[in-house]
Amino acid sequence: MKGFDITDIDSWVEASDKREFVWKDNTFFNEETGGNIAEKEFTAFIGQIISALRQVSSDEKIADTGLSNIITLIIDLLSAGLSANNALLLVNMGIDNDISFSWSIFEIAKQLPENDKKIFDINNQDTWRFATENNLVFAGKSFHISPGKKFTEILFVKIMNLIFYASMTVLHSRYDLRDITISTLLEGLKQGENVVDIVNKITTLIKDRNNIVSSRQVMINSIPSQTNHEQSSPINNTVNTGYLTPPSKIFLIIGIGLVVGGFLYLCSVATGNWTPGKLIFGMIITFCSIPFFAKYSSKQSKFFYKVVCADMARWVGHSSNDLIIQWGAPTKTYKFPSDKTMTVLEYKDSIRNYAGYRYKGMYAGQSKTTKYIKSFFVKDGIIVNYKYAIT
Numbered sequence: 001m002k003g004f005d006i007t008d009i010d011s012w013v014e015a016s017d018k019r020e021f022v023w024k025d026n027t028f029f030n031e032e033t034g035g036n037i038a039e040k041e042f043t044a045f046i047g048q049i050i051s052a053l054r055q056v057s058s059d060e061k062i063a064d065t066g067l068s069n070i071i072t073l074i075i076d077l078l079s080a081g082l083s084a085n086n087a088l089l090l091v092n093m094g095i096d097n098d099i100s101f102s103w104s105i106f107e108i109a110k111q112l113p114e115n116d117k118k119i120f121d122i123n124n125q126d127t128w129r130f131a132t133e134n135n136l137v138f139a140g141k142s143f144h145i146s147p148g149k150k151f152t153e154i155l156f157v158k159i160m161n162l163i164f165y166a167s168m169t170v171l172h173s174r175y176d177l178r179d180i181t182i183s184t185l186l187e188g189l190k191q192g193e194n195v196v197d198i199v200n201k202i203t204t205l206i207k208d209r210n211n212i213v214s215s216r217q218v219m220i221n222s223i224p225s226q227t228n229h230e231q232s233s234p235i236n237n238t239v240n241t242g243y244l245t246p247p248s249k250i251f252l253i254i255g256i257g258l259v260v261g262g263f264l265y266l267c268s269v270a271t272g273n274w275t276p277g278k279l280i281f282g283m284i285i286t287f288c289s290i291p292f293f294a295k296y297s298s299k300q301s302k303f304f305y306k307v308v309c310a311d312m313a314r315w316v317g318h319s320s321n322d323l324i325i326q327w328g329a330p331t332k333t334y335k336f337p338s339d340k341t342m343t344v345l346e347y348k349d350s351i352r353n354y355a356g357y358r359y360k361g362m363y364a365g366q367s368k369t370t371k372y373i374k375s376f377f378v379k380d381g382i383i384v385n386y387k388y389a390i391t
Helices: 009-014 039-056 059-065 067-079 084-096 104-110 125-130 153-173 175-190 195-213 250-271 276-287 289-313 320-327
Strands: 332-336 339-359 362-379 382-390
Touching: 039 059, 039 067, 039 084, 059 067, 059 084, 067 084, 067 153, 084 153, 084 195, 104 125, 125 153, 153 175, 153 320, 175 195, 195 320, 289 362, 289 382, 320 339, 320 362, 320 382
Parallel strands: none
Antiparallel strands: 332 339, 339 362, 362 382
């Protein structure tokens, strides 16, 4: 018998229902029982988290990351005082970002000669690889998520990589954005906020900062073609800049004129001698406005679609890190189906539309969700094309 090891699922059968679970000299308190959690109880708890992780990550990705590495990170996060939900979200973010959970960066730093090593400084990203198991010091004070829970320098660096892996280079050069990111992240974790909400808050703050510091001038000389996932390589086509000319309001003016004219005609008929023919003629004038309103609405919708495409097109040729700093973390990332060297960053918004009717005091109806998906195709860290889809 090799003995119980929480990081080895095969050994869980040897977990005791009497021995307290101990992790790096730490025990875990069970508020329901008023005592510390036993080994068997803790394995069941970790098993539930792993099962939830399998619902959002493929078995292949989990295997590539290493289940023992995943379990180790989850327990480290829980030991620092994070909720199980946030621990799960952070681990999933790391898996999606294809991060190596072996954290070789710290092992390499340990192998350096003593005179080449530096002291960890949260404000100096060059020193992050020298992080230790010492408690993190932030704003001159020892940082804790909750009393009695140790939040280490190493765990801080791991969390930053789990969430902002694709943006670390930009954060290295933009200390102002790094300061916003770190302070908002640590304060959010301390308050027990959901990790996704923290990331959204950081994204909003960075956008506001960038709008204040500088404004980008949109210069569009070409608009890349829309790319389907089935295509083997994106292709750009040159389009005239007149592409972004707002639609003429002539159709809107004609539509309004017909509505007003029809209404006035019907009013004049109502106050005088009216006949069925005159009434029908007035209604025809009014209904004739519908095609003009529909035409204008269609052109306006196409214009807004082109504006979004133009905004996306300006990112072609730029670093994906710059995009993530401006737009925040993608909703989803995946590899291009026919070219595994290309990564797709996907930003998704959705609006739910409701429609219904009432009959004899009863309500019936249905809802439809419209999805707005902005996809950027990234190769070697550079955005090479984009796709905007409305479904």
